Amino acid sequence: MDEFELIDQIFHRPEESTPQVALGIGDDGAVLNVTVGKQSVVVMDTLVAGVHFLDSQPPDSIGHRALAVNLSDIAAMGSVPRWATLSLTLPEVNGDWLNGFADGFFDLAHRHEVALVGGDTTAGPLAVSVTVGGEVEPEGALRRAGARPGDFVYLSGPIGGAAAALSSTEAYGDPDLKRALCWPQPRTALGMALGSIAHSAIDISDGLLADLGHILKASGNLGAKIEADKLPLFEQAVALLGYPGALELALGGGDDYELCFTAPEKRHQEILATGHRLDQDLFWIGRITEHGGCSVHGNGISLDTVSPGYQHVWPG
Amino acid sequence: MDEFELIDQIFHRPEESTPQVALGIGDDGAVLNVTVGKQSVVVMDTLVAGVHFLDSQPPDSIGHRALAVNLSDIAAMGSVPRWATLSLTLPEVNGDWLNGFADGFFDLAHRHEVALVGGDTTAGPLAVSVTVGGEVEPEGALRRAGARPGDFVYLSGPIGGAAAALSSTEAYGDPDLKRALCWPQPRTALGMALGSIAHSAIDISDGLLADLGHILKASGNLGAKIEADKLPLFEQAVALLGYPGALELALGGGDDYELCFTAPEKRHQEILATGHRLDQDLFWIGRITEHGGCSVHGNGISLDTVSPGYQHVWPG
Numbered sequence: 001m002d003e004f005e006l007i008d009q010i011f012h013r014p015e016e017s018t019p020q021v022a023l024g025i026g027d028d029g030a031v032l033n034v035t036v037g038k039q040s041v042v043v044m045d046t047l048v049a050g051v052h053f054l055d056s057q058p059p060d061s062i063g064h065r066a067l068a069v070n071l072s073d074i075a076a077m078g079s080v081p082r083w084a085t086l087s088l089t090l091p092e093v094n095g096d097w098l099n100g101f102a103d104g105f106f107d108l109a110h111r112h113e114v115a116l117v118g119g120d121t122t123a124g125p126l127a128v129s130v131t132v133g134g135e136v137e138p139e140g141a142l143r144r145a146g147a148r149p150g151d152f153v154y155l156s157g158p159i160g161g162a163a164a165a166l167s168s169t170e171a172y173g174d175p176d177l178k179r180a181l182c183w184p185q186p187r188t189a190l191g192m193a194l195g196s197i198a199h200s201a202i203d204i205s206d207g208l209l210a211d212l213g214h215i216l217k218a219s220g221n222l223g224a225k226i227e228a229d230k231l232p233l234f235e236q237a238v239a240l241l242g243y244p245g246a247l248e249l250a251l252g253g254g255d256d257y258e259l260c261f262t263a264p265e266k267r268h269q270e271i272l273a274t275g276h277r278l279d280q281d282l283f284w285i286g287r288i289t290e291h292g293g294c295s296v297h298g299n300g301i302s303l304d305t306v307s308p309g310y311q312h313v314w315p316g
Numbered sequence: 317m318d319e320f321e322l323i324d325q326i327f328h329r330p331e332e333s334t335p336q337v338a339l340g341i342g343d344d345g346a347v348l349n350v351t352v353g354k355q356s357v358v359v360m361d362t363l364v365a366g367v368h369f370l371d372s373q374p375p376d377s378i379g380h381r382a383l384a385v386n387l388s389d390i391a392a393m394g395s396v397p398r399w400a401t402l403s404l405t406l407p408e409v410n411g412d413w414l415n416g417f418a419d420g421f422f423d424l425a426h427r428h429e430v431a432l433v434g435g436d437t438t439a440g441p442l443a444v445s446v447t448v449g450g451e452v453e454p455e456g457a458l459r460r461a462g463a464r465p466g467d468f469v470y471l472s473g474p475i476g477g478a479a480a481a482l483s484s485t486e487a488y489g490d491p492d493l494k495r496a497l498c499w500p501q502p503r504t505a506l507g508m509a510l511g512s513i514a515h516s517a518i519d520i521s522d523g524l525l526a527d528l529g530h531i532l533k534a535s536g537n538l539g540a541k542i543e544a545d546k547l548p549l550f551e552q553a554v555a556l557l558g559y560p561g562a563l564e565l566a567l568g569g570g571d572d573y574e575l576c577f578t579a580p581e582k583r584h585q586e587i588l589a590t591g592h593r594l595d596q597d598l599f600w601i602g603r604i605t606e607h608g609g610c611s612v613h614g615n616g617i618s619l620d621t622v623s624p625g626y627q628h629v630w631p632g
Contacts, residue, residue: 028390028393042399042447045436046403074344076344077343077347079345089443124365129360129403144343145343
């Protein structure tokens with residue numbers, strides 16, 4: 001068996017044929033059936049070895065993560081994921097590594113009913129590029145723009161764990177922090193449910209302040225008042241780094257892949273009920289304000305950011 | 317202006333908003349309107365510096381080529397291209413290089429009415445990954461499978477030029493050969509026109525024998541008899557490399573991005589008329605046969621390949 005056949009065999013799995021896939025892997029392109037009356041959503045993200053993942057990371061976690069970060073974008077759009085294409089750039093063809101990568105990729109794909117329909121394998125420095133397509137009701141996509149003054153701000157889970165895992169060997173050794181880094185769980189069910197409730201949404205990839213900043217900017221240079229004591233942190237991050245250190249990573253660390261969304265105050269109970277129904281933790285963390293900038297207060301902390309982006313230097 | 321703003325400014329061009337694009341660059345994903353009654357087609361290809369293009373190549377030709385190889389796949393599917401996403405991995409942010417790259421990318425995109433709707437920019441070794449989406453009539457996609465014994469085999473242009481350009485500095489200095497390598501022209505208009513005429517199609521990326529071999533295998537292990545004297549070669553390649561050398565590169569060199577397709581003999585005149593109407597050269601090069609393997613005969617050459625793939629060693 002040559003390299004192409006090996007790669008073909010590993011990624012061309014029979015179960016990839018769903019009713020939506022008219023023609024899957026193996027031709028110049030895939031052909032997909034479109035659901036009548038829907039809009040389509042497309043997202044694309046690339047992970048590069050040494051930048052977005054560690055060379056030493058288990059290959060199944062790399063396969064998982066490459067798809068997860070894209071499904072997280074799909075979730076932030078309030079979309080139902082349908083298909084994926086995968087471009088793998090490999091320094092060498094290693095069957096064990098590829099099988100591990102594929103296991104991680106397909107386990108997540110199957111859980112989210114996403115069919116791998118095509119892609120590309122090339123020689124070069126290790127990198128993974130994934131495109132995911134989904135569907136939404138017309139005008140039903142969740143956008144960054146749409147937050148309004150008075151909106152409540154929510155998070156779908158604790159943040160700062162992935163960044164904490166990268167901060168030391170000891171932290172990486174903690175199962176919960178390592179899981180946050182290597183096995184992020186895209187919140188697709190929550191995203192779909194929020195389509196008709198939330199005003200705006202984004203997934204946290206660059207850190208809460210930066211990503212909430214994108215919502216504030218896209219929504220017309222609004223502000224936000226975040227309650228520090230409401231921010232969900234990883235206990236282990238606080239234990240290892242202290243509260244200020246864990247808070248800094250929660251605000252600016254990134255790689256969390258939790259959803260940050262805003263919704264009108266009057267829908268608060270409905271949102272809590274949605275989280276309960278989906279068995280999905282939800283955290284109220286603050287409010288949208290009329291004026292620019294994002295501030296974080298409480299627990300003896302007072303952090304005012306002038307611009308709605310990530311302020312890297314922690315004051316005091 | 318920071319790096320993100322620069323990249324944003326270069327790639328977020330106002331003209332990218334077409335009626336099909338409900339939401340383009342700037343959110344977690346793009347939202348696209350779908351044409352009622354069509355199937356969608358998705359292709360993805362990655363180019364890596366040092367593998368698929370030369371570091372010294374002008375950036376506009378890299379931008380052009382990254383999109384062109386994907387549009388070539390779209391053409392081979394008989395599809396109308398609609399949208400693209402672009403993932404750029406950059407070792408550094410260089411405004412001049414990025415503007416050149418974007419010029420090459422957008423010039424081709426506009427000529428084919430393709431909207432750039434999203435993507436990703438990351439740090440790492442230079443590489444470009446592009447996904448293109450298109451539309452076809454239901455069951456109208458051109459496939460590799462579908463060739464039948466007796467079908468005529470056609471090419472949309474001369475082959476072996478890109479491989480010749482890579483063979484020596486002198487060859488790279490020839491304008492026609494350099495153009496074949498750096499500025500391949502995807503045959504999308506031809507692909508769309510062939511949807512209702514051709515039995516099978518593929519674009520030549522790995523070399524005629526390998527890619528025609530994919531058609532033969534997908535169509536049930538058929539064979540092909542190719543007439544060597546009908547193969548369109550680049551005059552300059554023959555002049556620089558001699559006839560056997562130019563023929564070898566035509567058969568196995570790759571990177572041609574011409575279409576190879578098969579159609580019933582009775583539609584020969586219709587195919588010639590289609591080429592004439594589109595001002596697109598078309599070359600009859602042989603026939604599909606019942607039995608496995610591909611043979612090339614004529615001009616004193618007799619090349620029988622046992623398997624329907626690329627035979628790298630040129631006999632005699």
